[in-house]
Amino acid sequence: MSIENGGHGGNGRFAELSAELAATRGSLLKARHLPGWFYTSPEVFEREIDTIFMKEWLCVGRVEEYENPGDYSALRIAGEPLLIARDNQGKLGAFRNVCRHRGVEVASGQGNTKAFKCPYHAWIYDLDGKLAGAPHTKEVDGFDLSNCSLPRVKLDTWGGYIFVNFDPEAIDLGAYLDLDGIREYAAYLKPEETRTSDKFSYVLPCNWKFVPENVMDMYHVGVIHKDSFGGHFPINDFRYVLDRHGYHANYESFTMAPKGATLFGPMPWLDGKVTDRFACTIWIRPSMNIFARHDLIQPIVTTPIDVDHTMVTVYTQLPKKFFNEPAFDEKNKIYADFIRMVLSEDNAMLESLQNGVRSRAFKPGPTVKLERAIHHALNYYLDRVYGADETSREERLRENRAMLREAAASLPAQDGGYSKRVTNAAE
Numbered sequence: 328m329s330i331e332n333g334g335h336g337g338n339g340r341f342a343e344l345s346a347e348l349a350a351t352r353g354s355l356l357k358a359r360h361l362p363g364w365f366y367t368s369p370e371v372f373e374r375e376i377d378t379i380f381m382k383e384w385l386c387v388g389r390v391e392e393y394e395n396p397g398d399y400s401a402l403r404i405a406g407e408p409l410l411i412a413r414d415n416q417g418k419l420g421a422f423r424n425v426c427r428h429r430g431v432e433v434a435s436g437q438g439n440t441k442a443f444k445c446p447y448h449a450w451i452y453d454l455d456g457k458l459a460g461a462p463h464t465k466e467v468d469g470f471d472l473s474n475c476s477l478p479r480v481k482l483d484t485w486g487g488y489i490f491v492n493f494d495p496e497a498i499d500l501g502a503y504l505d506l507d508g509i510r511e512y513a514a515y516l517k518p519e520e521t522r523t524s525d526k527f528s529y530v531l532p533c534n535w536k537f538v539p540e541n542v543m544d545m546y547h548v549g550v551i552h553k554d555s556f557g558g559h560f561p562i563n564d565f566r567y568v569l570d571r572h573g574y575h576a577n578y579e580s581f582t583m584a585p586k587g588a589t590l591f592g593p594m595p596w597l598d599g600k601v602t603d604r605f606a607c608t609i610w611i612r613p614s615m616n617i618f619a620r621h622d623l624i625q626p627i628v629t630t631p632i633d634v635d636h637t638m639v640t641v642y643t644q645l646p647k648k649f650f651n652e653p654a655f656d657e658k659n660k661i662y663a664d665f666i667r668m669v670l671s672e673d674n675a676m677l678e679s680l681q682n683g684v685r686s687r688a689f690k691p692g693p694t695v696k697l698e699r700a701i702h703h704a705l706n707y708y709l710d711r712v713y714g715a716d717e718t719s720r721e722e723r724l725r726e727n728r729a730m731l732r733e734a735a736a737s738l739p740a741q742d743g744g745y746s747k748r749v750t751n752a753a754e
């Protein structure tokens with residue numbers, strides 16, 4: 328499919344500016360970043376909601392946040408109201424949080440409940456989303472409670488993470504993750520054996536795409552993070568393994584605590600298998616970036632609010648046994664303070680990016696080797712918004728294999744089985 332016709336009519340702004348987009352399709356060292364309007368246009372944002380957020384599997388939390396029947400959360404993803412609840416049989420469910428009467432959100436916030444009572448006219452829905460009562464509707468012609476359930480949204484879990492998919496026709500979560508080899512690659516991290524020790528969210532005045540791009544950007548680490556964790560981060564050894572849509576990478580970095588000093592020691596299942604400089608990252612497109620060290624897992628989940636506002640949710644997960652250690656709370660607070668400090672170093676850049684790409688003067692600059700993952704992500708956006716370009720993808724994957732072959736000889740031995748994975752990817 329050509330970029331020019333874009334697969335969706337291709338007239339107006341999309342077609343006019345196609346030459347700018349073609350520059351991002353090029354191979355890494357000839358490519359350009361995306362034009363500014365791709366981050367500021369309400370038209371592009373709407374298109375991304377339809378083609379990305381209403382189609383892909385999205386992480387919305389952890390299983391342990393819904394321990395008991397009746398535990399629930401009301402969320403919004405790109406404005407779409409969503410309700411997650413555990414029912415009386417212990418099953419997690421996801422629903423459109425939109426009343427079947429006039430559309431008010433039937434639940435808000437989070438907590439535990441026996442049923443959801445719409446705050447406007449008191450229609451009552453049970454934990455399965457079924458309408459259980461609707462005052463003053465007896466005389467309504469043809470009204471049937473059983474036809475008025477909250478629409479279900481697909482929900483599944485992997486690694487203790489809850490994912491939803493708004494598209495009833497979507498492929499299963501497992502198959503979706505397998506397209507990028509994520510279940511196989513991440514198995515040794517055992518996220519399902521961890522619990523959330525810290526979770527926080529904040530809203531940034533920038534387009535959602537800048538958040539995953541920023542956390543996969545190894546170019547800035549030695550600049551704005553040089554005094555926190557960037558000082559002992561050998562970026563030139565960073566080896567991306569591009570998958571079909573996403574990517575993963577193992578690299579060397581100390582843990583995310585002051586001076587890189589671990590406070591609990593390694594996660595038991597990595598003990599003796601990796602060094603204290605083990606680090607890895609996995610991008611689960613479109614909106615989840617998982618980071619791990621030898622002692623913790625820290626996912627960052629990005630949720631669009633509107634074209635230039637984005638919610639960022641950051642988790643720290645530790646092995647269950649760490650929670651029983653003496654001084655757990657004090658140690659946990661040290662990790663919690665550190666990740667807040669590191670991410671706050673990014674915030675001014677993210678706000679400024681949004682402001683800068685709005686400028687009439689902005690012309691996108693080149694992508695460099697340290698932006699290999701970003702370049703892959705930019706092309707993923709284009710694939711979704713304009714239709715896949717297999718030629719461009721093949722070129723990226725071919726270049727990546729060549730880079731990995733070159734690097735394979737010097738990989739460290741203590742890498743949690745990574746060498747094998749790289750060797751396979753390079754073939």
Ligand code: FES
Nearest residue numbers: 426428429445448
């Ligand atoms: S909008 Fe929910 S009961 Fe009327």
Ligand SMILES: [Fe+2]
Nearest residue numbers: 541542552673
């Ligand atoms: Fe950063």
